């Protein structure tokens with residue numbers, strides 16, 4: 001009997017990489033408008049190189065970029081980039097198709113819902129509130145809540161202890177098998193691979209580490225119904 005669903009956030013509920021890309025494109029255009037002398041695709045490549053080095057949540061990416069490119073921070077260029085980034089990010093922060101419908105259906109069936117994210121707590125909550133999901137989940141566990149990242153067992157155990165379900169009564173949905181699903185499997189949860197959110201150039205099809213792989217989040221309803229019908 002499945003009694004709870006734990007969701008990864010980025011690229012599982014929301015399309016994080018599309019949001020990031022739209023925001024970076026807008027920022028580059030605005031910085032060039034403000035006086036940056038650089039080709040847009042070159043600037044974009046450098047910004048992503050900084051993210052690769054510092055992590056995708058790095059908050060002062062434009063400062064680092066300008067310091068490297070100009071040797072100093074031009075505040076007109078920096079501010080233009082930041083403002084354009086924020087506006088575009090807000091506009092392109094969207095849920096995948098059928099996420100709202102699926103969450104509603106799960107709540108109607110009486111399941112507990114949780115978010116388990118490796119994102120910093122502040123960023124995770126800001127994204128959830130922007131998406132109007134702040135009241136949907138029984139708990140939200142971000143990196144700062146345990147100090148451990150998936151696939152370490154600690155974040156999973158923390159979620160389970162708060163929602164008070166057994167691992168074998170709990171389904172984990174995530175887009176990153178080595179992080180989201182390996183750890184969930186080790187603690188004994190049912191694992192579902194969100195193939196629709198897989199953002200890397202690796203072979204997603206036929207991934208053996210998950211119990212199920214889905215192309216639309218709505219498919220977890222059938223999986224749960226199948227489990228719970230007996």
Ligand SMILES: [Mg+2]
Pocket residue numbers: 008009010011012174175176
């Ligand atoms: Mg993810």
